[in-house]
Amino acid sequence: MLSIRCPHCTGRLKVPSEAVGALRRCPLCGKAFTVRPPAPRPQDAGYETVEPGDQPAEKYVGAICPTCNASLYAPVSQAGTEITCEDCGARIRLPDKATASDRNRTPLPSASTEDEYELADADWYAPDRLRKNKQKYVSTTCGRCGTRVTVERSRVGTTVPCPDCDHPVLIREPPPAEKPSWASTTVRLGSTYGVKKPVPVEEPEYRFLVDPERAKDRFMVDRELPDPPRFPFLSGVWTYPFYRSTVLPMVSAIGAGVLAAGLLELVAVLWQGLSLASIAVVLLLPAAAAFGLFWLFVAGFAAFGTIAVTSEGYDQVEGWSETPWLDRVGVVFYFAFPLGETSILASLVAGAAQQFGGNPVVAGAVAVAVFYPVLLLSVLERGSPFEPYSAIVWVSLFRRAGVWLRFHLTGSVPVGLCAAGLWWLRLRIGGLACSPIEAVVITYLWMVYHRLLGRVGWYLNQTGTPAGNSSKRTLEAATHELEVAGQDLRAALERPPRR
Incomplete structure (x- = not known):
């Protein structure tokens, strides 16, 4: 059995080895995708001591996920191809071989003038490119374990399982960015400053369990429940x-x-x-x-x-x-x-x-x-x-x-x-x-x-099949929607009127 993730909803799935390359449908979100084998883990080849100046060339090319800012690395042989981010599941294109070789070059031994400094490619971190990638995905936080969940914008209004605890998470349209206020503020001299108390973390509900402490231990262990x-x-x-x-x-x-x-x-x-x-x-x-x-x-x-x-x-x-x-x-x-x-x-x-x-x-x-x-x-x-x-x-x-x-x-x-x-x-x-x-x-x-x-x-x-979990996700999504609407209403009533 292979452990993979759905490229659409990032749900954790298990498929047989014979299904690699076949077209399958995700039981969580219902979308079809081609089963790809998980990336092999690099084997530990040991350590080798080298003299300064005799360091071998870099064998990996790096990139930063524009969606979740995770640092990714792949062999140079994969330069110019697309890889999947292990954190959010987004598809990222690695820089080509020439750009990768320029980026992996050993830094200059000294830099005395400003002409000796090198800048990154202008199109690599262009604002338009980052903004375009940001608009394709939306992010939210799991209400049970706090994991950040990032999915495609087309999933707004639906529920997806959390990749860590499988709790149904409602994907809402992100609020529009507020424009910065340039109103001048007055700071009194001699004012005392202090650190606010940390916001208390809400404990998740451990349902259908005997002892809360033992329930918490069970909940924190990533395991698969046995079938009756x-x-x-x-x-x-x-x-x-x-x-x-x-x-x-x-x-x-x-x-x-x-x-x-x-x-x-x-x-x-x-x-x-x-x-x-x-x-x-x-x-x-x-x-x-x-x-x-x-x-x-x-x-x-x-x-x-x-x-x-x-x-x-x-x-x-x-x-x-x-x-x-x-x-x-x-x-x-x-x-x-x-x-x-x-x-x-x-x-x-x-x-x-x-x-x-x-x-x-x-x-x-x-x-x-x-x-x-x-x-x-x-x-x-x-x-x-x-x-x-x-x-x-x-x-x-x-x-x-x-x-x-x-x-x-x-x-x-x-x-x-x-x-x-x-x-x-x-x-x-x-x-x-x-x-x-x-x-x-x-x-x-x-x-x-x-x-x-x-x-x-x-x-x-149970959380294995949509038939056994559709009503639960729908009800929890509706309940979450009502709670968020109530919070927005209270915030609007408490907000002072604009002058």
Whole structure:
């Protein structure tokens, strides 16, 4: 496999060796180009000590990219040909052999008069030539990693991936150059001067990750994420709770769930008893609540880690014990708020169904199955439990309807059938005997359900194909456009009027 860059959008691509010389279409920008092999790296031939005056002639010809001002070098044999700038991807024509030999000549040993100085060719750095090259390209800065992105002017209004982090960058028309103001300014003598505080650098968002510090380390490493198995919604899903890295949180959650369910059933039985039983209820109810919170704590953190790792394409969860306990407590809010919002929406849907003569139980269950995964992925994608709206996730209900349909067929439907089976079993054998079975089955289904939800996050988080990334780029580009328009409006309002 060869690692190349698209000459149109500078996107990083991988092609087989057999594709060299063939016409291919870039999957990021959709433009066709001829695959060229990457330039071979010069081998280290060692060092050789020479005497002064016996230095060999220069073997390279240099040039400066007029677009990004990068210094480029190539063998003299390539003089007069075009090369590609490794920084911005612009095509640059090297000077011819005669000009190159004149430029690479050894400087004069002494210069006593002004006639002995040599000037560069008049047409090499001509302002018209530089201005013409500048007008063919536009530059902007990646909002995530700060990399300068330079593309052709024809790409204005579209989004291109950043060559370093693959973040979609909106290419905007550069503002017109402001004319210099020649108004006189008055400087008071004795004024004190100081250095301004540096502008704080905005940290990028590390989405779908467990620990922010570990997320930052992963983000800074240039790597390719692994691909999930061939059947993402079947392979490694129902067997995931039995993985070696998942057994410990699974067993802990089951233990807490069994104790909480058993104590709650015991409280329900004693509630109908004598006054002496009321004292036991007062003692057992806080214990049941404590075990229930512990179950939510363990199961919530396990589900959060499952979604985070699975959405990146990984199969195993590594480093459960590396996350601080305080951060694990905060993870509970990422589930508490979506669960509360889902309950409110489900109650509204059930009430509306009852008003129109429908079945409120079925309507509420369907509302929970639809809204809970969308709200949970939204707060994870936004990085805050207080932001339940993510345009990327909500629009995916229509743009990636096939993915959500497979998720509900393999996740929501089996979970609903198991819930109906548990209810039937409770009616048959009683609540106190059924509570341990319910705790085990509910914990198992909890892990499987969020494993499937992580696979949905992988579909929404992938950046390999335009089909999986077009809606995300379009929405982020529109959001960026609105933010820039708001900043321009605030700047115009704060600008003092001209006299």
